[in-house]
Amino acid sequence: QSALTQPRSVSGSPGQSVTISCTGTNSDVGLYNYVSWYQQHPGKAPKLMIYDVNKRPSGVPARFSGSKSANTASLTISGLQTEDEADYYCCSYAGSYTYVFGTGTKVTVL
């Protein structure tokens, strides 16, 4: 049950694209298509942005997209906007009714 590995921070200018990686193992990310991504603004509860690797809940802008290759999942924000500045966490099902979150990534809009 080790935390999934994410970069501590990524940054980009408005309108640019940024990608956040989430590296796990073949017991979690690599084994299940149950990767989700959460956005958290300071002092707020997390918000679901992507589920099942690449599905967007209703109301989440299309500029957020997800993908997965082997043991690494990715979240891409295309056309970065100032309101996207936040912390982002990935999460994967890890079997036996357990889950594991990523270490978290701070996205800064320059």
Added chain:
Amino acid sequence: EVQLVESGGGLVQPGRSLRLSCRASGFIFDDYVMHWIRQVPGKGLEWVSSINSITGSIGYVDSVKGRFTISRDNAKKSLYLQMNSLRAEDMALYYCGKGTGSSSAIDSWGQGTLVIVSA
């Protein structure tokens, strides 16, 4: 509108117990997996436990196994976390989360209840 309201947090001495509650509204509580997630202020999220009322399946993070017990009362639309033998490292903001129907994600979160473990 889905609402999750946690309660029960507070200051507790190491080794003592605390019971967290989460009152749910705005959805058919019985039909969804429910989760507890915690976050040390300024740090990352950590999944703690989940419970599926349909299958009876329960899971825990290794660090709380044998000390924490998750339960739910569908009639009261409430989720609970009994925390025993509390340690300093259990100090965190505890969120209640609602699972999605067909996926494993958490699509609604409460505002959290703060647990402080200190002598």
